[in-house]
Amino acid sequence: MIDSKDLDPNFKYEVAAEIGGANINRCFACGTCTAGCPVREIDEKYNPRKIIRMVLLGMRERVLKSDFIWLCSTCYTCYDRCPQDVQLTSIMTALKNIAAREGYIHPSFKEQARLVSKFGRLYEIEDFDNKKREKLGLPPIKKNFDDITKITKDTLPKGVIQ
Amino acid sequence: MGDKIGVFVCHCGINISSIVDVKKLTEYAKTLDGVIVSKDYKYMCSDVGANLIKDSIKKHKLNGVVIACCSPRMHEHTFRGVVEAGGMNAFNLEIANIREQCSWVHEDKVRAIEKAISLVRGAVAKARLLEPLQRSKISVTPEALVVGGGIAGIQAALDLADKGHNVYLVEKTPSIGGRMAQLDKTFPTLDCSGCILTPKMMEVKNNPNIELLTYSEVVEIDGSIGNYNVKIKKKARFVDVDKCTGCGDCVTSCRMKGHVDSEFDMNMGKTSAIYMPFPQAVPLKCTIDPDSCLMITKGKCGKEPLCVEACEANAIDFKQKDEEIEVKIGAIIVATGYDLMDPTSLYEYGYARSKDVITTLEMERLISSSGPTSGEILRPSNGEKPKSITFVLCVGSRDETQCTWCCRIGCMSALKQVYLLKEKLGDDIEMNVTYTDVRSFGKGYEEFYRNIRGMKTNFFRGRPSEIRNKDDHLTIDIFDTITNKLFEISTELVVLVPALVPRADADEFARLLRISQSADGFLLEAHPKLRPMDTFTGGVFIAGCCQGPKDIQDSVAQASGAASRAANILSKKELESEPLVSYVDEDYCSGCGTCVLVCPYTAIELIKEKDGTTHAKVNEALCMGCGACVASCLSGAMQQRGFKDNQLISMVDETI
Numbered sequence: 001m002i003d004s005k006d007l008d009p010n011f012k013y014e015v016a017a018e019i020g021g022a023n024i025n026r027c028f029a030c031g032t033c034t035a036g037c038p039v040r041e042i043d044e045k046y047n048p049r050k051i052i053r054m055v056l057l058g059m060r061e062r063v064l065k066s067d068f069i070w071l072c073s074t075c076y077t078c079y080d081r082c083p084q085d086v087q088l089t090s091i092m093t094a095l096k097n098i099a100a101r102e103g104y105i106h107p108s109f110k111e112q113a114r115l116v117s118k119f120g121r122l123y124e125i126e127d128f129d130n131k132k133r134e135k136l137g138l139p140p141i142k143k144n145f146d147d148i149t150k151i152t153k154d155t156l157p158k159g160v161i162q
Numbered sequence: 163m164g165d166k167i168g169v170f171v172c173h174c175g176i177n178i179s180s181i182v183d184v185k186k187l188t189e190y191a192k193t194l195d196g197v198i199v200s201k202d203y204k205y206m207c208s209d210v211g212a213n214l215i216k217d218s219i220k221k222h223k224l225n226g227v228v229i230a231c232c233s234p235r236m237h238e239h240t241f242r243g244v245v246e247a248g249g250m251n252a253f254n255l256e257i258a259n260i261r262e263q264c265s266w267v268h269e270d271k272v273r274a275i276e277k278a279i280s281l282v283r284g285a286v287a288k289a290r291l292l293e294p295l296q297r298s299k300i301s302v303t304p305e306a307l308v309v310g311g312g313i314a315g316i317q318a319a320l321d322l323a324d325k326g327h328n329v330y331l332v333e334k335t336p337s338i339g340g341r342m343a344q345l346d347k348t349f350p351t352l353d354c355s356g357c358i359l360t361p362k363m364m365e366v367k368n369n370p371n372i373e374l375l376t377y378s379e380v381v382e383i384d385g386s387i388g389n390y391n392v393k394i395k396k397k398a399r400f401v402d403v404d405k406c407t408g409c410g411d412c413v414t415s416c417r418m419k420g421h422v423d424s425e426f427d428m429n430m431g432k433t434s435a436i437y438m439p440f441p442q443a444v445p446l447k448c449t450i451d452p453d454s455c456l457m458i459t460k461g462k463c464g465k466e467p468l469c470v471e472a473c474e475a476n477a478i479d480f481k482q483k484d485e486e487i488e489v490k491i492g493a494i495i496v497a498t499g500y501d502l503m504d505p506t507s508l509y510e511y512g513y514a515r516s517k518d519v520i521t522t523l524e525m526e527r528l529i530s531s532s533g534p535t536s537g538e539i540l541r542p543s544n545g546e547k548p549k550s551i552t553f554v555l556c557v558g559s560r561d562e563t564q565c566t567w568c569c570r571i572g573c574m575s576a577l578k579q580v581y582l583l584k585e586k587l588g589d590d591i592e593m594n595v596t597y598t599d600v601r602s603f604g605k606g607y608e609e610f611y612r613n614i615r616g617m618k619t620n621f622f623r624g625r626p627s628e629i630r631n632k633d634d635h636l637t638i639d640i641f642d643t644i645t646n647k648l649f650e651i652s653t654e655l656v657v658l659v660p661a662l663v664p665r666a667d668a669d670e671f672a673r674l675l676r677i678s679q680s681a682d683g684f685l686l687e688a689h690p691k692l693r694p695m696d697t698f699t700g701g702v703f704i705a706g707c708c709q710g711p712k713d714i715q716d717s718v719a720q721a722s723g724a725a726s727r728a729a730n731i732l733s734k735k736e737l738e739s740e741p742l743v744s745y746v747d748e749d750y751c752s753g754c755g756t757c758v759l760v761c762p763y764t765a766i767e768l769i770k771e772k773d774g775t776t777h778a779k780v781n782e783a784l785c786m787g788c789g790a791c792v793a794s795c796l797s798g799a800m801q802q803r804g805f806k807d808n809q810l811i812s813m814v815d816e817t818i
Contacts, residue, residue: 031640
């Protein structure tokens, strides 16, 4: 049972204040978003309609700490078809931003950030890769990513990279 | 000139007095030049308040009154009557709006009283300069024009005719009947639509007070309340209506037979180039479609047009031309109806991709025994009976990207069709309904919905994301928000329930009539609650779906209301006109004509005098007192009574 006193009535305004979050209050729970969602088709845990309802009800902690806000594939189907123009994809981004600022980041994203920061891309370039490129007549990829490391150090929120 | 002014401050319960210190305001007013009495009261618009004003006028022989209260839009009319009853000229009254423009919009009491004081000071300054004005009389033409021959227009015309007024009923298509004529049965009583409509259509035809002008359009309107001149174009039918017997021999003989989309059947069936929209058409006369008739488009039709050969009455007349007539009337009722939104704009619903995705109105023609399939329910793609039908509600309605409003009839018309289809195809046919909310608000509607829920029908609470063609059927993705489960519906026929939208030519028509539209494009009523049939243009009324979506019951009620409102005007020999109109000081007028150009009511003309000078002249019967001419006049020759430059400037000086 959830105690209604634990709900945060200001959470929806907090989301609405984020870029792309303004239309969240329009949601009338029709479910068009979930009906067209490709992620939902393979994982019942992800339900955009439910996430929006949870935000509107003020279930702040549960939403921000959850895994499911990180599952959106940003395909924009829900964004396109929502009859109330709720702009769900932007709201998912807004939720991720709030969560990240509060230190709730899904481990897979932390790992991705670490890789990008270290290698400038999501995987490491090894000698093997450059040898293969040489055979194909392609120039080698440089392995020094100091500039990217610097950018990510300055831009990523604290706690993303340990 | 007002040198004995009374100021009356209204508390409006606590609407004003909770923010504005009314006692202080009343005392302050006494210090103003010309004010000899100042009083406050809780409700100035009550009998007691009115008597307070009347008695003060008599006792102090007042020649000016300022009432500090709500907006003049609320009670100016009331208070003009009050001061007149007190023995003063009604136009020596000035309202200081300290409610809408002060107490309702401010919280800071100190600054609110400051503002109220300056508003009253300005009003008193104007009252000092107001002059007594007299209302003039306008004669009334006791005839009416009703535009639109659907159920609303029919009802309005019959009501006015019953009251003894001559009515011109103008209908754009060849027959009256409108959308209601296209319906099979009506919810929630399942009355046969034709059975309850056609008697009224016959009444229109037989009523000596109604002149029915079908296949006609209003092309020009000028004049004002009580006296409008209207030009009506009677389009050429290429059939002599006096000779045509309505036998239909021409329709069956036409070379284009079966090749022309039937507009009445929502293009679900084919007709000929010469056609009768439906068997109970009024008037029962044939019409040639100029876009598909070979004689008209190509100049020849075989050796001889077959319709001419077939018509024993010799009614076909290819030489017929459009005709224009002019009528004089005193009031206008607009009942031009609605269109259905074209669902093509919602690409994901596949209306354009599959013949088996149709609209409610198209389904209505399939259900109707006078429709293209004689009432048999057949899939448009293969002509076979469907084993599964799915209704999708709110298509484009309640949609921020399409139509934000509720169509008000979608839920009920879909439920009705579910019932009728079950009746025709048996309860065992698979029936699915996807809905956002079922709004069964009217009398007997909820009970109807309850009965449908008891039938074999799947209700999915949600909106489909997509409707796809798959082999010979359709699949729909729907998330049922109640079970929290995704469903895939396989179905053979999809019925979309599209939004109701204003007629395609609503903008043009509103401009022609000089009436306003609301943001959604429907025609705007003067007040959503208290004047739902009036427009802001005197003598023009609205009824039915041109004002906003509604069901038949509400359309009929509004039509009778509009007829009654119009009769208020038509039953009077004379109307009193407001004297707050503009006039020209001919000595100052250079005759530049700017005012003529800006006047939206064509109330001003240029007059050339014998001595060669020109000046503007205002037709006071046409002037609505909008003030556009005054604002545009370069020399100050144009003035508006009750709002003259010196009155307004003095008011502004004192206010600020």
